[in-house]
Amino acid sequence: MKDSKEISRLIAEFEKQEQALVLDNLLFKETVDTLRIAEEKSAVLNSIVESSDDAIISKDLNGIITSWNTAAYKIFGYTSEEIVGESILKLIPRGREDEETHILNQLRQGIRVDHFETRRLRKDGNLVDVSLTISPILNEEGSIIGVSKIARDLTAHRKAEVVSERLSAIINSSDDAIISKDLNSIVTSWNDSAERIFGYTAAEMIGESILKIIPPDRYTEEPRILSQLKQGNRVDHFETVRMRKDGGLIYVSLTISPIKDRNGDIVGLSKIARDITENKLMEKKKDEFIGFVSHELKTPLTSLRSYVQIALHKARQQELDFIANALSRAEIQTKKMEKMISDFLSVSRFEEGKMQLEISRFDIVGLLKSCIEDASILSSRHPIIYEGIQECYVNGDIEKISLVMTNLIGNAQKYSPEQGNITVSCIANDKNVTISIQDEGIGISEKDQKQLFQKFYRVNSEKTRFISGFGIGLYLVSMILDLHESNIRVKSCQGEGSTFCFDLPAAV
Known part of the structure; x- marks a missing residue:
């Protein structure tokens, strides 16, 4: 009986030990799991700290640095080995030492320091603008045992601010x-000159549609401009009409550029509008004067040419060679004056909307050869060669296409060296006929090519200063071809000559 009780006691004691062992195993496993989780969290935290673009630094209450991440090295220039264990004062410029004491006092009062902007000293002695976020490091009892700092480099931000301020100053002081x-045509910025030119204040326009200053008959310009910008084409010096707050219309020259985000996507448009109303009115008056004078000169010049022709005929009959030669030269000059006056009148009619096309089917090759013959009579200093097909019919205004050819061949003669070849060619396909005029002249720079077809524009160089002209010939050519839904194109290189070409629709 006694042995039975002893056995029961031993069994009970064994069971207690077994339970204790199981409990110890569970506690050990829980401790291991806790340590593993803590290590994982620590690894994640270390990874975040090391991959941060901001300097993350910790120090004790004596200002001794205790940790230093990779970004701190990039910003301040010190490696972790060089700075850990050193005083934080190593980074603080003279005159700013009291900032540390002030910050620590704030932290002791439970006040967190956020985005404190100051300057710190790099290893190379240069100053860097930084934004500091500072937090206390607490022990288990809640006492401060150190300080953690996050320092963000503000250098790029400061540079961007300076650039932005300069741009703002330029925009606000601009006369344009x-x-x-945005892409919905809602105004997002409006400078002082916009208020002066259009009459609306920034408060009245920002958030409103740009259509507020566009006359209704010009609404289609906006989608057309946006389409060009989306194709990567910048819009330069686009002349149009806009509407002021008082309802008055003004002429403006627009330069329009896309506003792109970091990905290169267009998010808006920037417009520079120059008021050219005064220039346009002066130009209109000048055109009216030129039109009036040209018209008044045409009648007496026609009479003068008739008298010269009669006198030339009699001089040749009487074999008065000197007089005949002089009158022949006078007749050539009257032809030149007639052409110039005709050009001025054509420009005037076009700009008044009075130039109308009389479309007919005609042999373009016959017209080209006729123009070559006339040009050769006016100036025999340049051989003019025709190349291409011998017969080809097109649809167009024969008189005005003749004017185009006269101007293009005349220009080739003016800007070519003596005996320099001029080649007129004509090629055709199923739909179009291409006419080109090639010379061996002085050539045209890329800069001048962009403005070549503007009214009164002349190339200004040493080689052109003694060549006469008013700068309306190519303008007139461009206008006439525009009426034919065609355009004049130029290929040129300075010193190597130029080629002008255009297309006309082939006639069936």
Whole structure:
């Protein structure tokens, strides 16, 4: 009986030990799991700290640095080995030492320091602008045992601010209206000159549609401009009409650029609008004067040419060679004056909307050869060669295409060296006929090519200063071809000559 009790006691004691062992195993496993989780969290935290673009630094209450991440090295220039164990004062410029004491006092009062902007000293002695976020490091009892700092480098931000301030100053002091808008045509910025030119204040326009200053008959310009910008084409010096707050219309020259985000996507438009109303009115008066004078000169010049022709005929009959030669030269000059006056009148009619086309089917090759013959009579200093097909019919206004050819061949003669070849060619396909005029002249720079077809524009160089002209010939050519839904094109290189070409629709 006694042995039975002893056995029961031993069994009970064994069971207690077994339970204790199981409990110890569970506690050990829980401790291991806790340590593993803590290690994982620590690894994640270390990874975040090391991959941060901001300097993350910790120090004790004596200002001794206790940790230093990779970004701190990039910003301040010190490696972790060089700086850990050193005083934080190593980074603080003279005159700013009291900032540390002030910050520590704030932290002791439970006040967190956020985005404190200051300057710190790099290893190379240069100063760097930084934004500091500072937090206390607490022990288990809640006492401060150190300080953690996050320092963000503000250098790029400061540079961007300076650039932004300069741009703002330029925009605000500009005599041109500088306006930006989003892709829905809503105005997002409006400078002082925009207010002066259009009459609306920034408060009245920002958030409103740009259509507020566009006359209704010009609404289609906006989608057309946006389409060009989306194709990567910048819009330069686009002349149009806009509407002021008082309802008055003004002429403006627009330069329009896309506003792009970091990905290169267009998010808006920037417009520079220059008021050219005064210039346009002066130009209109000048055109009216030129038109009037040209018209008044045409009648007496026609009579003068008739008298010269009669006198030339009699001089040749009487074999008065000197007089005949002089009158022949006078007749050539009257032809030149007639052409010049005709050009001025054509420009005037076009700009008044009075130039109308009389479309007919005609042999373009016959017209080209006729123009070559006339040009050769006026100036025999340049051989003019025709190349291409011998017969080809097109649809167009024969008189005005003749004017185009006269101007293009005349230009080739003026800007070519003596005996320099001029080649007129004509090629055709199923739909179009291409006419080109090639010379061996002085050539045209890329800069001048962009403005070549503007009214009164002349190339200004040493080689052109003694060549006469008013700068309306190519302008007239461009206008006439525009009426034919065609355009004049130029290929040129300075010193190597130029080629002008255009297309006309082939006639069936």
